[in-house]
Amino acid sequence: MNFTLKIWRQNKPEEAGHFENYEVQHISPDASFLEMLDVLNNQLLLLDQDPVAYDHDCREGICGSCGLMINGRAHGPGRKQATCDVRMRIFDDGQTLTIEPWRAQSFPVIKDLIVDRTALDRIMQAGGFISARTGGTPDANSTPVNKEDAEEAMDAAACIGCGACIAACPNSSAMLFVAAKVSQFALLPQGQIERKERVQKMVAQMDKEGFGNCSNNYACEAECPKGIPVLHIARLNREFLRSKLA
Numbered sequence: 029m030n031f032t033l034k035i036w037r038q039n040k041p042e043e044a045g046h047f048e049n050y051e052v053q054h055i056s057p058d059a060s061f062l063e064m065l066d067v068l069n070n071q072l073l074l075l076d077q078d079p080v081a082y083d084h085d086c087r088e089g090i091c092g093s094c095g096l097m098i099n100g101r102a103h104g105p106g107r108k109q110a111t112c113d114v115r116m117r118i119f120d121d122g123q124t125l126t127i128e129p130w131r132a133q134s135f136p137v138i139k140d141l142i143v144d145r146t147a148l149d150r151i152m153q154a155g156g157f158i159s160a161r162t163g164g165t166p167d168a169n170s171t172p173v174n175k176e177d178a179e180e181a182m183d184a185a186a187c188i189g190c191g192a193c194i195a196a197c198p199n200s201s202a203m204l205f206v207a208a209k210v211s212q213f214a215l216l217p218q219g220q221i222e223r224k225e226r227v228q229k230m231v232a233q234m235d236k237e238g239f240g241n242c243s244n245n246y247a248c249e250a251e252c253p254k255g256i257p258v259l260h261i262a263r264l265n266r267e268f269l270r271s272k273l274a
Contacts, residue, residue, distance in 0.1 A: 029055045029116055032124040033068060035080055038137050041144075045137065047126075057117035061104065062087060062094060064116055081140040087112040089253065092190030096141055097128040102192035102251040110190065110253045130191050132200035134238045147237040148189050148205060155229035156209045158218050177215045184211035186254040193248035193256075199240030204248040206234050207264035208256050214267055224271040231268055 030053045038045030052068050059067075062084050069079035083093040094111040098104035104114045119125065127141065135143040187208035194202050210227050213219025219226070242261055249258045 034126045061114040092188030130195040154233035155226040181215040184208040196247040196251035202239040203242040207260035227267040
């Protein structure tokens, strides 16, 4: 398969970026999107040109570092998949693919397709944890947890912090990310001690980082590679209001 790639190039955060066009040929339909970019970078290196910088790590849809905007979609077409899960067979032979970094004020571009997502780390550092000592591995029945609550907490904990929800949101809101992280603790007994402080600190840090407000656009849920629903945002709002009234 052959493709024309329209890729955002930006050498430094303070420099203006621009699109550049590249051609890649003889790409296997079974190749992943990142493997296709590897082929392009090999071509550029042979021509003594600067390769395209992009984030990647596990390439198994777990780490979330590979986030890219592909033809205007976070992580590309399809549902519930990271960029590394995208296979080239879903595109048409000869198609032009526009590849951009996440577009959000709180995600400044570092170089090319790499953005600084440490704002999410600072939100987690503000309150996305429990300080209770867990000791060794506890007995499975020592802390009873309702089955439905346990499953919903695990679903929320599936968030990989990739930032697709933020990139897809017209307001660059981080509400789904924060909601998932708050939910995973609010539903479990271990998270009750710091429940009030946690939600207040995480929301305050989210606002401090400059993320926008949620306007119920639902693009975050549609583009989330783990399919985390916006119902968690409703819980975040309830948790926040409850903390203020307590």
